[in-house]
Amino acid sequence: MSALLIRDLRLAFRAGGGFGLGLGFFLILAVLVPLGVGPDQSTLGLIAPGILWVGALLACLLSLDRLFALDFEDGSLDLLATSPIPMEGVVAIKALAHWLTTCLPLALAAPLLGVLLNLPITAYAALLLSLLIGTPALSMIGAFGAALTVGLKRGGLLLSLLVLPLYVPTLVFGAQSVTRAAQGLDITTPLALLAGITAGSLALLPFAAAFALRINLR
Known part of the structure; x- marks a missing residue:
């Protein structure tokens, strides 16, 4: 499983579709x-979270x-389905690779970008903590969706x-935690x-995603 994780990390960095693309989009936004x-600092601070x-x-x-699409197209997903690694483990590893290459850099960069949006200083720790806690759910839910459409x-x-x-519940509670921190x-x-x-x-979702992948591979 560690070899699969290292492989996915290498592919993500070589393709340039994870680390750089996500951070670039975040910075542009x-x-x-x-x-x-507009330049009103109070308005920016209010909507920043x-x-x-x-x-x-x-x-x-x-x-x-x-x-999963690239592995599906070149046949690697069929090999993974017949390997000793359970399909649930494959889903979990791919979601972990996505989180490490996309979501973790976003979480670490968010406090720096908060300066551009005049985020109150009391909310920086809550922003980082909420993203570190909430973004693994984004990756796993995304893996489930990717398995359905592979x-x-x-x-x-x-x-x-x-x-x-x-994603809505994660967004609501994540933004709410930052907003409450900004208000003390x-x-x-x-x-x-x-x-x-x-x-x-x-x-729960690794099992649901693995079931969807097995159906798509039949």
């Missing part, structure tokens, strides 16, 4: 929002359509339509709910 909304979380969510979507040509749009509604309120409850969503996703 953080630059464009002040230009569109939601904008940063929406930006991270959309950046995570950019490379999801290739999570056999479809041009399934990227359908993947987005399937995944975005499932307790963030324990939204963070606990966010952690619960992530734990549930990691526990």
Whole structure:
């Protein structure tokens, strides 16, 4: 399984579709929002938590359509299905590789981009913590959506339509935790709910995604 993880990490960095593309999109969004909304610092500080979380969510979507598609096209997925590694493990490893190459850099860069949006200084720790807790759910939910659409040509749009509604609870509680931190309120409850969503996703969705992959490989 470690060899599969290293392989996926190498492919992601060589293709340039994970690390650089997600960060580039996130940076462009953080630059464009002040230009569109205006230079008012209070307005930017008010919308910054939601904008940063929406930006991270959309950046995570950019490379999801290739999570299983390339292996499906060249036959590697058939080999993985017949290997000693259970398909649930394959799904978990690919979701982990996606998180390491896409979501983790976004989480680490978000506090820096918060400066462009005048995010209150009291919310920086909550922003980083909420993204570290919530983004694994984004990767796993995305892996489930990618498994459902792996056999479809041009399934990227359908993947987005399937995944975005499932992202809503994570987005709501993640942005709420940052907003509450900016207002000086307790963030324990939204963070606990966010952690619960992530734990549930990691526990259940590998089995659902593996089942979808087996159907698509028949």
